[in-house]
Amino acid sequence: MRSFIKRILPLIATALFLAAPMQGAQAHEGASGIVKERMDKFSQARGQMRALRGALQAGDLASVGTITADMLPWAKEMADAFPEGSDKAPSEALPAIWTDPDGFAAAIAAYDEALTALNKAALAGDANAASNGFRSLGASCSNCHRSYRK
Numbered sequence: 001m002r003s004f005i006k007r008i009l010p011l012i013a014t015a016l017f018l019a020a021p022m023q024g025a026q027a028h029e030g031a032s033g034i035v036k037e038r039m040d041k042f043s044q045a046r047g048q049m050r051a052l053r054g055a056l057q058a059g060d061l062a063s064v065g066t067i068t069a070d071m072l073p074w075a076k077e078m079a080d081a082f083p084e085g086s087d088k089a090p091s092e093a094l095p096a097i098w099t100d101p102d103g104f105a106a107a108i109a110a111y112d113e114a115l116t117a118l119n120k121a122a123l124a125g126d127a128n129a130a131s132n133g134f135r136s137l138g139a140s141c142s143n144c145h146r147s148y149r150k
């Protein structure tokens with residue numbers, strides 16, 4: 001019995017691993033217009049955060065500079081990507097985005113500031129500031145999600 005479990009566990013782990021990206025794709029299913037656009041942008045941001053982590057670990061500040069520069073336009077566009085009433089399924093946007101517009105704007109500003117600081121640190125070749133900036137950037141993602149995403 002134990003050896004059966006030992007054999008089956010890696011298979012389960014693999015199956016879960018393979019299923020994970022499919023769940024992501026399903027989340028976008030049925031999404032259209034601005035909701036799909038912003039979901040795509042956020043998915044892209046998740047990939048860019050992974051790329052940033054890798055670049056920082058490799059001490060490749062040039063890439064950190066390029067990736068953060070690529071991310072900046074979305075920080076500026078984000079506010080316009082949430083028109084009132086665009087919280088219908090499959091969107092995970094919370095009504096607080098519209099009932100607390102100042103708080104949401106502040107969360108976007110925090111993201112923009114963290115991203116800009118990380119970009120500057122990378123361009124200045126300051127590895128310490130870049131690693132702190134990356135942490136602040138990650139915190140700005142989760143802080144916003146905590147209040148404004150299901």
Ligand code: HEC
Pocket residue numbers: 024027028035038039040042043045046049090091092093094104107108111137138140141142144145148149
């Ligand atoms: C100012 C708020 C805010 C910030 C900052 C923010 N997000 Fe989000 N994020 C949201 C909201 C709201 C949604 C839900 C959008 C929807 O489903 O309509 C979301 C959705 C997502 C999703 C799911 C997309 C999908 O496929 O459904 C991912 C992944 C994500 N964000 C990653 C990030 C990452 C990584 C960062 C930081 C680099 C970030 N977000 C910064 C508010 C934010």
